[in-house]
Amino acid sequence: EVHLVESGGALVQPGGSLRLSCAASGFTFSDYSMTWLRQAPGKGLDWVAFIKWSFATDYANSVKGRFTISRDNAKRTVDLHLNDLQTEDTAMYYCAKGFDDNIERLTRGQGTQVTVSS
Secondary structure (H helix, E strand, O other), rough: OOOEEEEOOEOOOOOOOOEEEEEOOOOOOOHHOOOEEEEEOOOOOOEEEEEEEOOOOOOOOOOHOOOEEEEOOOOOOOEEEOOOHHHHHHHEEEEEOOOOOOOOEEEOOOOEEEEEEH
């Protein structure tokens, strides 16, 4: 059974930084791309970033240059480093197994809340 547990969310001031982490189990982690998603209050699910099994990465335009995704296959973790946070980054952040154009189909964890506010 796939199990994904996110951590690291917090309340942070604009311009601040956070590191989110996702611990994965129940599948061969190194064989899969991993994706970070987010859902802002009252809005739909959005793709944030993914990292392939090859370590290639890609980012949504809204976070490019501010967020960095990384993975540690030995620890079975995927991290998302969030820098220069803005109020519009406030959302529940989820990690998900794999990548799909239809992100609703991805298996994801319970999420970790990031709130950016002064």
